[in-house]
Amino acid sequence: MIFFIISVPFLSFSQIDSSSTNFQSTPITIKDPISNIRMGGYFRFLGYIRNFQEMYDLDVPTYYSGEYPQSTTIGIGTGYREPMMMLSISGKANKNVNIGTDLMLNSPFNGTFDNNSVSMYLGTNLYSTINSDYGKFGVHAGGIKWYRQSKLTVWAEEGYLRYSLFERAPYDPLSKEVSERYSKYYDKGSISQDLRFGNVAFQGVTLTGSGIEGPSSSTFSFQSIIGKTQHNIGEIVSFGKDDYCTGLRINNDIGNGSNFALNYFTSITATDSVKNNFRQFSIQSLEYDFKIREVIFSGEFGLGSYKSYKIDEPTFGEALILNVSLPKAGFFDGIDYHMVPIKLQYSRIAPEAVNVNSSFKNTSVVELVHS
Template sequence: MYNASVKHAPIFLTVLTLVCIHWFPQLCAQGNSSGGIFTSNVVPEKSPASSIEFSGFYRFHLYGRNQHETFPNNSGKTLALVAGDLYREPMLMLKLKGLSRDRIRFSTDFMINSIYKGSSQTNQSLTLDLGLNFETTVLTDYGRFRLRSGGVAWYRQSRLTVWGNRSLNRMSLFERRPQTAVDAEAGQRYERYYANGLIDEGVRYGSRAFQGVFLEGTKLPLNFSFKGVIGKSNFNRSIVEGNDNFTACARLQNELTDSLKISYNFLQSFRRESPVSANFQQYSISTGEVVYRSKNWIAQLEAGWGRFANSQYDLGGGEAVLLNLRTNKDLRMPLTLQLYRISPQFVNVTGNFLNTTVLEVFPNVAGVGATIRTPYQGPMVGLQSPANNRQGASMNFEWSAGRLKLNAGMGCFAEIDSTNNGLTYLHNVNGQMLARLYLFGQSWGPYNALNSNYRGTYEEVNVFEADGTTPARMRKFYSVAEVQAKWKSGFERRNVYVFALGRVNTCQPKFNAAPVLKDDALLRQYSTEVDVCFEWNSKALLVMNYGVERILGNQRTDLGDSGQYLARNQTSRLMGWGMDLSLSERATLFLRHAHYRYVDPNFLENNLSGTESTLEIKVMF
């Protein structure tokens, strides 16, 4: 107690001194006033804060895991019981918003992590989630201007400059996410997913986090508008705190007509590793963007030039072109077409594409780098998930027949320059389970091939020449096919939802428009996920899930240790059930229980099985 008082004494004295300097002249003036007569009939002055709003949620999360089969390097603990989310997700979130008399808006999020994780004060203290943000808006004859600063805020600009990783909403609804909102009725979330496939992932979805100064101008003369930010981002952190690192972004837009908009986007990022070191890293991007809307379709084209350099080498400049074309949803069969080409020199970790050419672009900061690290070498990803050093095309369509809704797509992609990188695939089934075994781990597991990021896991695969030891240098080609069926049926006034999702993803040394299903492919990935949701009434819903994933490699990839020297032959299975129980319009109880299995007969130590259970109570206020 004494140490804490001594520690905070300078801060207290500083604040006290400032208060005295500010108020002392006023107190003296009041004391010398001769005409003042004391009265209790004083008209109260308006509070400096004219309006304050509170909102937030309480989320109790109980997690249990019982492992039947473990990795050989397991610590020996097979049973885990945790009260609280394994990630840094708040148990209690209190959002405060206010508007001052001078029309200055302020907001902050107070959070408490789980108080059930032990006696550590770091788990029980009330802290700021994203800092304290201030915002003011100025209305003039020339436009509307908004200034924001303070804590962390979310920002989005364009797909090639600043845009969160967004793809098609093809997913299983069995896994719970803390950002998921609470509905008045248990089945509303499943009804929305059946109707339009949209799932609310929170304010962060599709945006990037920045801390700095944000400026925005709208309703400017000649239909111009702009927005920008200069500040810091987790994607550009230095190893030593306090070093020079910043990111500056800006967007200038002009709405020529109601159907045509043109924009210029800019991004500059710089990082110095230490004050005395000459090590630095920087990249810059400039793009032009055109959006055209007609009665039946929308076209969005963005093209630009990027350049990356650091203290060791200069990649030079490279181009990027991204075209999205989609028809009106009201058509009988809506279509979506995406064409892109992103050169290996076009490097950016804040855009809506993956970086596969410069590993050093990810910050090597403890506790930060692993959390934002994305698949690096040869990622086998789904549709509408671009990557640099790659070009290709994909098409998706939707079709309905009565209560049955289908959406499917296919794409083919090719690397621009040959590399000696291997391959990376994301686990569609049991990916979140593996991530919970080792949070944000890199190169872990019995074969050091697994990597965990936020609620997901990807695995790395080496590709060799014919001798089986030399890393293969080649251009790789990728083919993807996805299909999802959604069906709804009324049974005695109770809704039944069935969601089935199938995906095929292959990589091969030659171009092929469709996935290669034979051993000619370097790696093949098949996955199927089925959700069955039975709405008992407006307050209760039963959900069941089954998922299976198969990974097959050929003899040019890693060979196992079973004695037969065979490539990957992985199988992942997940079978679970759960219940959503609406306690009130703003409170819901979620229960989940699942059996998992992860096995490969050719890699003997890849053998996992067990069960996971979660109980979650979320209350919005």
């Protein structure tokens, strides 16, 4: 077996204003040049040729497509979900405003002949952040953004491909310390290894804000979206019809590790080609996380609804997740204690509460929304 591996990091550079200049007969006309421009990226390529002189027959009819087994195989690509090529450009408009863009290209070697062209993979990402006296604000538009809001509104399953502590895909990253994978698995029951973990693929416009001062020394933050998740596929009836979602989260950090948040998410889809009939589901919830002495209380509860042209009135149902946890060691009423950590969880989602973008999956609900 022969492997061809190419990994080329692009040149990364920055333009920085210098206070010292050489003598010139004419004065410098640029009064306030761009203080910093950065550019970087990478290109990945993996190719392999396998030629077996003696093949071992596999009695698995669905293992191969076409004539099998094949003694000679030519393959290109790593199977990894990151793009083959990415170019990032960022800079500062002034000391308080940052701008940037990411250009990502997919592997041109996948699919049929019609798909074998260099095309945009995750699209073009445009983003900017603004620092002000009122807080830090950001906007993201264009390609895929990995987004999550709360367990009942927008959140992906966290156990996907992370069930075994001792099994690792070849393209999964390694941590700097060996014990890090073990500690993550012990704390959460799963291993978070990249930015997709627990996040939903979203395409559209995202607005964020943080560090906003509130009453009694509290701090507010928010995030909002309008666009499409992977469930707003846009081709159930015809391409280009109305099929989008919106979401909003407002969080209040009152200090001492206590947080309270309001969440809202809704998705609407046209179910005919003339856009007279729609199907819509939404959910609004209250999320909390606080501690009384050594006992930690966290969870979320809210109300979900579903309506379509097939039913006369919209339906409503409750959804809740309640968590109570006690750490393995602590100090309670003047006594140090050591025990097995305990965590109790109670959850209930009514059949009328429909949402296919939460961390809880229901087969009947998914079939309903995709029908």
